[in-house]
Amino acid sequence: MADDFSVKLTEKYYTPDPSYRQNSWIGDYQEAYDEFRKDPEAFWDRVARELHWFSPYAKVREWKYPYARWFVDGKTNITFNCLDRHVQNGLRNKVALIWKGEDDTERIYTYRQLLREVMRVANGLKTLGVEKGDRVCIYMPMVPEQIISMLACARIGAVHSVVFGGFGAAALNSRITGAEAKVVITADVTFRRGKSIPLKHIIEEAIINAPSVEHVVVLRREKTQPVEIHKEMEIDFYDLVHAAGTECEPEVMDAEDPLFILYTSGSTGTPKGIVHTCGGYMVGTYYTTKTVFDIKDNDVYWCTADPGWITGHSYVVYGPLSLGATIVITESPPDYPDPGAYWRMVEEFGVTILYTAPTAIRMFMKLGEQWPDKSNLSSLRILGSVGEPLNPEAFEWYYRVIGKNRCPVVDTWWQTETGMHMVTTMIGERMYPGFAGKSIPGVVADVVDKNGTPVAPGTGGFLAIRDPWPSMMRTVYKDDERYRKYWNTIPNWYAVGDLAVKNKEGYIMVLGRSDDLIVVAGHNIGTAEVESALVSHKAVAEAAVIGKPDEVKGNIIKAFVILRVGHTASDKLKNELLYHVRITLGPIAMPAEIDFVATLPKTRSGKIMRRVLKAKEMGMDPGDISTLDD
Numbered sequence: 001m002a003d004d005f006s007v008k009l010t011e012k013y014y015t016p017d018p019s020y021r022q023n024s025w026i027g028d029y030q031e032a033y034d035e036f037r038k039d040p041e042a043f044w045d046r047v048a049r050e051l052h053w054f055s056p057y058a059k060v061r062e063w064k065y066p067y068a069r070w071f072v073d074g075k076t077n078i079t080f081n082c083l084d085r086h087v088q089n090g091l092r093n094k095v096a097l098i099w100k101g102e103d104d105t106e107r108i109y110t111y112r113q114l115l116r117e118v119m120r121v122a123n124g125l126k127t128l129g130v131e132k133g134d135r136v137c138i139y140m141p142m143v144p145e146q147i148i149s150m151l152a153c154a155r156i157g158a159v160h161s162v163v164f165g166g167f168g169a170a171a172l173n174s175r176i177t178g179a180e181a182k183v184v185i186t187a188d189v190t191f192r193r194g195k196s197i198p199l200k201h202i203i204e205e206a207i208i209n210a211p212s213v214e215h216v217v218v219l220r221r222e223k224t225q226p227v228e229i230h231k232e233m234e235i236d237f238y239d240l241v242h243a244a245g246t247e248c249e250p251e252v253m254d255a256e257d258p259l260f261i262l263y264t265s266g267s268t269g270t271p272k273g274i275v276h277t278c279g280g281y282m283v284g285t286y287y288t289t290k291t292v293f294d295i296k297d298n299d300v301y302w303c304t305a306d307p308g309w310i311t312g313h314s315y316v317v318y319g320p321l322s323l324g325a326t327i328v329i330t331e332s333p334p335d336y337p338d339p340g341a342y343w344r345m346v347e348e349f350g351v352t353i354l355y356t357a358p359t360a361i362r363m364f365m366k367l368g369e370q371w372p373d374k375s376n377l378s379s380l381r382i383l384g385s386v387g388e389p390l391n392p393e394a395f396e397w398y399y400r401v402i403g404k405n406r407c408p409v410v411d412t413w414w415q416t417e418t419g420m421h422m423v424t425t426m427i428g429e430r431m432y433p434g435f436a437g438k439s440i441p442g443v444v445a446d447v448v449d450k451n452g453t454p455v456a457p458g459t460g461g462f463l464a465i466r467d468p469w470p471s472m473m474r475t476v477y478k479d480d481e482r483y484r485k486y487w488n489t490i491p492n493w494y495a496v497g498d499l500a501v502k503n504k505e506g507y508i509m510v511l512g513r514s515d516d517l518i519v520v521a522g523h524n525i526g527t528a529e530v531e532s533a534l535v536s537h538k539a540v541a542e543a544a545v546i547g548k549p550d551e552v553k554g555n556i557i558k559a560f561v562i563l564r565v566g567h568t569a570s571d572k573l574k575n576e577l578l579y580h581v582r583i584t585l586g587p588i589a590m591p592a593e594i595d596f597v598a599t600l601p602k603t604r605s606g607k608i609m610r611r612v613l614k615a616k617e618m619g620m621d622p623g624d625i626s627t628l629d630d
């Protein structure tokens with residue numbers, strides 16, 4: 001952990017039009033926050049009552065440090081709140097989901113249609129023997145069936161574990177075996193920039209050593225030539241659906257039953273299976289979607305994240321659907337078929353709320369204003385950002401070029417583990433470029449030193465959270481020790497792992513990770529995972545990986561590799577190593593740079609000092625190197 005350091009902060013801010021505050025769900029931030037602090041349980045009780053419970057909870061919260069239970073003994077089903085509730089309340093023909101494919105195809109589901117599809121897939125899963133508590137792995141491209149499959153699991157109480165479609169075979173295998181998934185739902189191909197990429201070899205390899213898998217359900221997208229994915233285990237997605245009935249009552253779930261597992265990189269060792277539960281997660285995502293994005297009946301809401309990440313779980317699927325919103329999704333990358341694609345979509349669908357990542361914003365900045373300027377963006381009213389620090393330059397560009405100096409920008413800080421937004425600037429409040437903002441009402445976050453004492457404005461420290469919140473993770477799947485570590489590192493606080501600083505008004509600026517995680521284009525990558533992928537290549541003896549700042553992606557991965565005797569450094573070997581990481585972990589974990597080296601800086605106990613490598617790479621002072629071995 002780093003020592004205290006001070007940061008020079010600018011004082012520039014923007015004030016949104018007062019109408020934002022007047023008409024918002026949240027109203028005055030300070031009033032809402034004070035009300036929460038006065039009585040946190042009453043605060044969350046009021047929120048939870050807006051949702052449907054099959055039977056009410058006996059208690060809002062039970063907190064035995066570091067374990068919390070929320071909405072104790074309450075029974076519900078998140079899909080009832082996301083679907084049936086709206087169908088029954090007059091929104092059956094409202095558009096729930098608009099999907100746009102790479103080839104310009106559109107698919108639209110109303111709430112009634114979405115419910116029907118979810119029930120059919122749910123019944124299909126039941127015919128495969130999937131029961132409440134069983135784990136189902138979803139490894140799919142960004143198509144409506146991906147979301148439908150998630151909801152179908154939740155319908156019957158199966159625990160989904162969605163794996164982002166960009167992961168490779170080894171990463172998929174470790175996530176399937178970690179969760180002991182009974183069924184894998186996947187597709188034959190994924191489309192990327194006009195090319196169809198077969199998934200057959202990835203799936204085959206990923207399930208070879210995964211004895212828990214009984215069935216592989218395959219969505220066929222390739223029309224011309226059907227590809228067989230797995231001879232013995234495969235079932236066609238729509239054969240399964242068509243054979244199943246259309247009525248499927250929601251499983252009655254206890255608030256504390258698990259809803260899903262989502263794997264996230266750890267700073268050491270294997271990825272962590274973050275466990276979220278039905279009741280608290282539902283309330284947390286519902287509340288934050290409602291207040292942070294201020295969703296109203298007529299909004300058209302577009303979060304560009306893939307449901308394979310937590311942002312997709314909370315703010316593509318569960319949050320917006322629990323509010324009965326119209327959501328837009330696309331499987332296209334932001335600059336395909338040209339850099340104007342996203343802005344045409346905003347105009348075409350009349351998007352009112354856009355939620356994306358700084359890396360995309362910085363890419364658009366680089367491509368130039370002429371692209372957004374070709375489209376009419378006047379439907380937009382709120383802009384969101386997530387995944388990494390939104391640097392002041394990117395904020396200014398987003399605010400001016402996309403928001404035309406009138407849309408509030410909500411920079412939302414949170415994590416897979418927190419399940420919901422924790423720190424942001426509520427619409428209607430002053431915005432300080434570079435600062436995410438303050439704790440949202442419902443959350444107590446602060447910047448503290450290693451003893452848990454809040455630090456003064458301008459002094460750097462650790463971002464930390466005090467007290468439980470409904471959508472907090474309940475454990476790390478099969479590794480509760482790792483869960484406890486979050487609450488044991490800084491006394492009385494949940495340690496986030498990020499460095500941060502506050503300004504005089506209490507706004508928090510997130511500076512980056514304090515551990516060995518690298519945030520690349522908004523995605524968390526563990527140095528340990530990349531290093532072990534490199535070392536699994538026959539030519540590599542040792543490897544160390546660092547994050548190197550990058551103008552667009554925030555960070556890129558740089559690897560230092562020591563070769564085994566008998567292997568010689570060459571560009572050919574470099575490419576071989578890159579390919580090896582690509583097929584093992586997937587393209588998102590590929591190093592952008594590889595250096596062949598003779599030694600690596602290590603402590604006397606043999607631990608690689610990545611901090612020293614990083615300082616050297618960036619021409620900076622490596623700090624305390626007293627533990628460095630000769």
Ligand code: PRX
Pocket residue numbers: 264310311385386387388389390411412413414415416417436496497498510512513519522523524
């Ligand atoms: O380092 C922070 C960064 O992403 C981490 C969480 O990553 P993940 O669990 O993959 O979730 C990403 C989407 C919520 C954090 O510890 N991070 C996330 N949002 C921000 C951020 N850093 C700065 N500003 C943000 N708004």
